[in-house]
Amino acid sequence: MNSPLVRRPGPGVGTGLTPPSRSPRRAGASAPACPRSLKPALYVSVVVMLFVGAGCAVRRPYQVPVPEAPAVWTKPAPAPSAETPGASGEALAAWWETFGDPQLTSLVRRAVAGNLDVRTSLSRLREARASVRSSRSSLKPTVDASGSARFSGTGGGDGPGSTSQSYSIGLDASWEVDVFGGIRSAIDAATATAEARDADLRDVLVSLTAEVALDYIDVRSLQRRLEIARANVALQSETLELTQFRAQAGLATELDVQQALSNVESTRAQIASLEAQASQAIHAVAVLLGQPPSRRPRSP
Numbered sequence: 001m002n003s004p005l006v007r008r009p010g011p012g013v014g015t016g017l018t019p020p021s022r023s024p025r026r027a028g029a030s031a032p033a034c035p036r037s038l039k040p041a042l043y044v045s046v047v048v049m050l051f052v053g054a055g056c057a058v059r060r061p062y063q064v065p066v067p068e069a070p071a072v073w074t075k076p077a078p079a080p081s082a083e084t085p086g087a088s089g090e091a092l093a094a095w096w097e098t099f100g101d102p103q104l105t106s107l108v109r110r111a112v113a114g115n116l117d118v119r120t121s122l123s124r125l126r127e128a129r130a131s132v133r134s135s136r137s138s139l140k141p142t143v144d145a146s147g148s149a150r151f152s153g154t155g156g157g158d159g160p161g162s163t164s165q166s167y168s169i170g171l172d173a174s175w176e177v178d179v180f181g182g183i184r185s186a187i188d189a190a191t192a193t194a195e196a197r198d199a200d201l202r203d204v205l206v207s208l209t210a211e212v213a214l215d216y217i218d219v220r221s222l223q224r225r226l227e228i229a230r231a232n233v234a235l236q237s238e239t240l241e242l243t244q245f246r247a248q249a250g251l252a253t254e255l256d257v258q259q260a261l262s263n264v265e266s267t268r269a270q271i272a273s274l275e276a277q278a279s280q281a282i283h284a285v286a287v288l289l290g291q292p293p294s295r296r297p298r299s300p
Contacts, residue, residue: 096213104216107285111212114290118208121201128194135187141175208288215284222278229271236264 096108112118150166178184240260246252283293 096209099213104213107216107289108209108212111208111288111290112205115204115208115288116290117204118201121197121204125194125197125201128190128197132187132190132194135183135190138176138183138186139178141173144170144172146170212285212288215281215288218281219278219285222274222281226271226274226278229267229274233264233267233271236260236267240264 096104147169148167152164154162176183240257240263243252243257243260247254247257286293
């Protein structure tokens, strides 16, 4: 048996009850303000984020290594006097001038100015310093400006022509904030590289001046030995001539003559060897001066 359909009364109909009314939000009404209890938590979150960002920084302070030097040397340095004054930094930088040889001083200066290794080291030093300047420029804002002008004209027949002009100017600025220290770390690395290149240049200069001085001393010593050898040949030739006269007079034997001749030829052979060594030393000086080996430096 079908039950009769019972219609339930709607809200507020036949019940005596009215549903709660909802007032519409007015346009432009502000959202509820953040409770005061959440503000300390917000500050704490910001501080934590700053510390975390500082911990993510990649820059590390550079510590200059301190070389370990002995407190006492095996032999104490002599006390300065009127004859031997204390060596200063400038005197040590130009130590070759203590020899009092103008030719050596001239050769060292020419070598510093013309040596190829010195030029290479100077180029690397300039490159490193330019890299430092380029890295430092990243900390500053970058501004780009551009401008253009355009003129156009039309005309036809006997009628008047028309012209138009247009101008445009563009300006662009940018600035990268170094939050994590990446740019400053790049500057530190470039600065360290420049200092290393400067040390390499000083090392090359020390080695170059020492080599020039050693080769110059070799040249001078070989030239002096050549003078002594030629003088010995002249004396030994006179001794050979006297020995031959004595042998003709019956006062010396043939063995004495051959011994004197052997001395002369032996000294002449030494002269040829000394001349070859002197040429090699002169060519070495020419290479250090940046000249071809076939071209000898003037009066070494």
